[in-house]
Amino acid sequence: MQPVYLDNNATSRTDPAVVEAMLPCFTECFGNPSSGYAFGSAAAAAVRSARKRVQALVGAAHDHEIVFTSGGTESDNTAILSALNVMAGRDEVVVSAVEHPAVLTLCRHLESDRGVKVRIIPVDGRGRLDVDAFQAVLSARTAIVSLMWANNETGVIFPVAELAEMTRTVGALFHTDAVQAVGRLPVDLKETGIDMLSLSAHKLHGPKGVGALYVRRGTPFAPSILGGRQERARRAGTENVPGIVGLGKAAECAMDTVSAEGPRIARLRDRLEQGLQQRIDGTHVNGDTTARLPNTCNIAFEGVESDALVALLDRAGIACSSGSACTSGSTEPSHVLKAMAVPPQFLRGAVRFSLSRDTGEADIARVLAVMPEIVGRLRKPMPSQPFNQPSGLVHA
Structure with a gap:
């Protein structure tokens, strides 16, 4: 049978249309996007096209707000570490008790090694965030709030747009791990106060090992991976062109x-x-x-x-x-x-x-x-x- x-x-089957879109990047459009000659220019154009497709899927106002990464874990880590580095005088992180290990494991490390105060917000018996408890911990010490859009185990959706607005009242940044939401729910970031958002290609019928971090224009940001000036100096390293093209095609299919x-x-x-x-x-x-x-x-x-x-x-x-x-x-x-x-x-x-x-x-x-x-x-x-x-x- x-x-x-x-x-x-956990992961989704890579769409055959995604595989088809990726294949030329291995054998024909294989240049380094940072190279100035034709092979590099073709690869750079493919990356730009994919960026616009991801922009459209999440409703970002600008394509340069999309930073390509290796996936959800890197995006989550980058968002939290960046906020702690750029938000002077703020040393607290607010998360929920049901976040993905990509967030909770990092927070435990930051608490033990860097003395960061992690505020963990409880949920009720149906997995819903205690919004009153959330509001009570927000303060001038809060650097970033990181709350998932939808839970990976139960599917429960948090009211992230409302929570982002509450976060803004204390001047903190708001990040959402939307790995499970993007491609399964309509997302329009222009209508929210969300500063950063994580997504991963392999949850929406794209390839593994590639994702993106949305960073709203004007959001203070410090990169975690240093080196070259790829991704507008926000994520160093030669771009994973086949993976990025696959993510772009997966985003296009999800839009449809x-x-x-x-x-x-x-x-x-x-x-x-x-x-x-x-x-x-x-x-x-x-x-x-x-x-x-x-x-x-x-x-x-x-x-x-x-x-x-x-x-x-x-x-x-x-x-x-x-x-x-x-x-x-x-x-x-x-x-x-x-x-x-x-x-x-x-x-x-x-x-x-x-x-x-x-x-x-x-x-x-x-x-x-x-x-x-x-x-x-x-x-x-x-x-x-x-x-x-x-x-x-x-x-x-």
Whole structure:
């Protein structure tokens, strides 16, 4: 049977149109964009075209507000480190308890090694940010607020435009990790007070290893990677032309599909979620079901270990995950679900199904067909093993 791929929040299949757009950059348009001759000029033109396509996807006012990076992690790190370097007299960072490890791991490092004060804002049982707690910690010491647009595990959406405006009242910078949102939700940065935004190509059917950081014009900025003057001296190093071209093509494809595909994908997700709840007792949907990404379903099954469930689904040809791919291998329950105070009986039994524009009705039907049997098998108690007393032992 055809495999079913439902782990698009970890990575998405590279669109064939993206691959086709990238191929000439390896064999024909292979010059260094910084070179002045024709080969370099052709590569530079390809990078400019891709920049305009990403600009259009996120609704940036100017194409030079797009800085190409290696992906979401670099973009997140650069935004936070830059703010701490340029915001004189400010040494506090505000984040949520459910941020991606790209943000939280950096913040822990900054706290222990540089004495930066990190303010962590809690979420409620549905994964929604405590806005009152957020407002209470904003101060003249705040250098940057970094809050995700949409959570990678639950899909819950934060009101980032509103939060950015609140941040402006204390003169701090606002950054959002929009890796999961861009390409899945309409984004128009011109209508917001967001200063910086991170995105990654491989979440929107582009190649891995390339992303972008939006930096609003006029935002004070200090680069993290020093060397040449590429990217207007904001990110040194010869540009990854094939990756950038692939990101540009992926952005163009997303522009053409996001409005129509979002509602279709949401209907498939709802069918999956409702079907699982109807067929399997003891299920619990994690996260706000009204403000979330159209493609994400985080659902837990009582009395089941998520790693075992994911493994058996894999044997059945179905790919999903038990949380963020960036925390794969950890034996601890998801920090996102712990922050939401998910009930203990569901905490270790959560799996994430994340759909894409490649997902069809047959994929959902397949999952619904096999899940009840797999969950039932995992819930069966292990047969007791007879105790065989070793020979020669005599008990008084």
